[in-house]
Amino acid sequence: MHKNMTNTEIAELLRAVAAAYQLQDEDKNHFKIVAYQRAADAVEHASSELKDLWDERKLDEIPGIGKSIAEHLGELFITGKSNHFELVMKGLPSQMFELMKIPGIGVKTAYSLSSKFKHKIREKSAIEDLEKIAKGGGIAKLEGFGEDSENAILSSIKEVRGREDRLLLPYAMQIAEDIVSWMNKSNEVRRVDALGSLRRYASTVGDVDIAVSSDNPKETIEHFTKYPKKSRVLEKGVRTASIIVPGGKQVDLMVEKPESYGSLLQHFTGSKHHNIALRTMALKKEYSVSDYGIYVLDKKRRSQKALKSSRKSLRKFATEEEFYKFLGMDWIAPELREDNGEIQAAINHKLPKLVVLKDIKADLQIHSDFDIETSHDLGESSMQDLVEEAETLDYEYIAFTEHNPSHSKHTENEIVELLKRKREKVDAINYSLKSKNNSKRILKVFNSLEIDILPNGKLPVSDKGLGTLDFALISIHSSFRLTKTQMTQRVLSALSQPKVKIFAHPVARKLGAREGIELDWEKIFEFCLKNDKWLEINADPMRLDLPDFLVREAVKKGVKLTLGTDAHHATHMANMEFGVSVARRGWAEMQDIINTRSLEEFEKMIEL
DNA sequence: GCCGTTTTCGGCCCGACTGTTTTCAGTCG
Numbered sequence: 001m002h003k004n005m006t007n008t009e010i011a012e013l014l015r016a017v018a019a020a021y022q023l024q025d026e027d028k029n030h031f032k033i034v035a036y037q038r039a040a041d042a043v044e045h046a047s048s049e050l051k052d053l054w055d056e057r058k059l060d061e062i063p064g065i066g067k068s069i070a071e072h073l074g075e076l077f078i079t080g081k082s083n084h085f086e087l088v089m090k091g092l093p094s095q096m097f098e099l100m101k102i103p104g105i106g107v108k109t110a111y112s113l114s115s116k117f118k119h120k121i122r123e124k125s126a127i128e129d130l131e132k133i134a135k136g137g138g139i140a141k142l143e144g145f146g147e148d149s150e151n152a153i154l155s156s157i158k159e160v161r162g163r164e165d166r167l168l169l170p171y172a173m174q175i176a177e178d179i180v181s182w183m184n185k186s187n188e189v190r191r192v193d194a195l196g197s198l199r200r201y202a203s204t205v206g207d208v209d210i211a212v213s214s215d216n217p218k219e220t221i222e223h224f225t226k227y228p229k230k231s232r233v234l235e236k237g238v239r240t241a242s243i244i245v246p247g248g249k250q251v252d253l254m255v256e257k258p259e260s261y262g263s264l265l266q267h268f269t270g271s272k273h274h275n276i277a278l279r280t281m282a283l284k285k286e287y288s289v290s291d292y293g294i295y296v297l298d299k300k301r302r303s304q305k306a307l308k309s310s311r312k313s314l315r316k317f318a319t320e321e322e323f324y325k326f327l328g329m330d331w332i333a334p335e336l337r338e339d340n341g342e343i344q345a346a347i348n349h350k351l352p353k354l355v356v357l358k359d360i361k362a363d364l365q366i367h368s369d370f371d372i373e374t375s376h377d378l379g380e381s382s383m384q385d386l387v388e389e390a391e392t393l394d395y396e397y398i399a400f401t402e403h404n405p406s407h408s409k410h411t412e413n414e415i416v417e418l419l420k421r422k423r424e425k426v427d428a429i430n431y432s433l434k435s436k437n438n439s440k441r442i443l444k445v446f447n448s449l450e451i452d453i454l455p456n457g458k459l460p461v462s463d464k465g466l467g468t469l470d471f472a473l474i475s476i477h478s479s480f481r482l483t484k485t486q487m488t489q490r491v492l493s494a495l496s497q498p499k500v501k502i503f504a505h506p507v508a509r510k511l512g513a514r515e516g517i518e519l520d521w522e523k524i525f526e527f528c529l530k531n532d533k534w535l536e537i538n539a540d541p542m543r544l545d546l547p548d549f550l551v552r553e554a555v556k557k558g559v560k561l562t563l564g565t566d567a568h569h570a571t572h573m574a575n576m577e578f579g580v581s582v583a584r585r586g587w588a589e590m591q592d593i594i595n596t597r598s599l600e601e602f603e604k605m606i607e608l
Numbered sequence: 609g610c611c612g613t614t615t616t617c618g619g620c621c622c623g624a625c626t627g628t629t630t631t632c633a634g635t636c637g
Contacts, residue, residue, distance in 0.1 A: 031609065031619090033609090034610090035609035035610055036609070039609080039610085063610090063611090066609060066610045067609090068609060069609070104634090104635065105635085106634060106635050108634060144627095144633090145627090145628085148626080148628085149626085149627060209637090235636095239624070239625095240623095240637095242625090242636095252636095252637075267623090270637085276621055278621085279621040279622070280621065282621090283621075288621085288622080289621075289622080290622050290623065291622080291623070292622095344613095
């Protein structure tokens, strides 16, 4: 028996096949190479495991996987290998794929190095081995290499080693903010924007992308490369430059004149797939789109080679709105630019009216420091401080959702007693809020609880304990590795409790640290819809859970969602921004989100 | 190899920078 391949492994394999074709004959295989790379991208971004899709005969639902690749993958799932893939990759040194993880080393370089040092570079320690060779001056001597490329390889190896994984949003934002304020120190700079995956609020960010509007690109680039906190300048041209900042993170900068800045904003925001789809669509209308603007092509354009000469005039765009309008489209919110149907929707004027931060009238997951001897970490701020923060944020209501009292350390009765104390405390807060006697709107505080779902689907709180609550959240904090069927049953069983309204951080992932659990989402969605249960979008930047692609599925089915920051300190309540961005990436509108409802509506919705 | 609101055949996004060259290949976004 062979173990099932994960999506990541399949993507790696497809990229290896693309590399093999590239080495064979890059020109002849060009589109085949692109196709395999696109398939690899698609597999990486797929929302389900490919093996599961294959089991359900739904492999063709993934755009980029056609008949041929699907067949090879099928063979792979049945026999553990694909004859075709093996044939294509025959004779390729396996070390080369390790070397390709070093920035600047691509297919050709990796192949040439691993062939030349066949015995000195071993697969298990390819990068270390290459470093030794480079340090000994062994690379500079090779034909086609030199001292500069040897040094570049050495720097890259150091960075790849010191580099953390992709950044969580707040860290990427911090890097971007520092650069933006540095760039604003230059008189030549008219405007600076952080773009790329950060502007699209992807769950994690690889590189930080910065665009600058300036009449003087040369000076702007010069200023950028003098950024005091940089560890080194990676590239420096007339229009773009890249630096490495501490942590090994790369910051890319592009400059454009104000009259064309809209095109740069559009281009540099991406995503790559959005841009490719957009440009392909434009080409059918005889427009050639680039980061400079849009060339209107000569109708008689016959071939790719004639493309450049068939260009007539360049249309420039100072704003993104003008750019999209020229193509006959509505402006598309950055969060939607993933080539998931937004282009067609923009042409048909059918884009969703995405929820925005100021629609949010409540935070539905907050942990105070009120000690009910919880099973997991208590919050750090007092209920009073959290209430004040909620008033500052202009919320109409909030819910205190401490973890349930520890099941193992207390009897059922003790748990009920602890919960009664919290009930009294919350009642007292609501009473004092009401008697403040000012003209302002009165904040309402709900008494809730985040309850562990035990592995058997039961809750560690009795009916009597549940009776003290206005409503309950449930979530998974243990036994993450049950089978999909067991896990689904576990969750549905817990959701059946009448007091339970919200399934919190449903995937239970921790970005960069823990994969999520496996659930039968069709069943979960169906149950939620039928029984009026809601799925949380957890706004903690380390969770962002439900993930955007599942939000999209939920929204399509009409399942309602809640937003909660999972704040364990008053300052964490500001993370709502990240939760809203996930909702937007899932095409959620105001009516999809429960906590856009007024207090009166919400109170009706939690009545039993 | 993939794909279709002009197509099941004939197309496939567009550009910048570096290093080693002497006109370009390789890499990246």
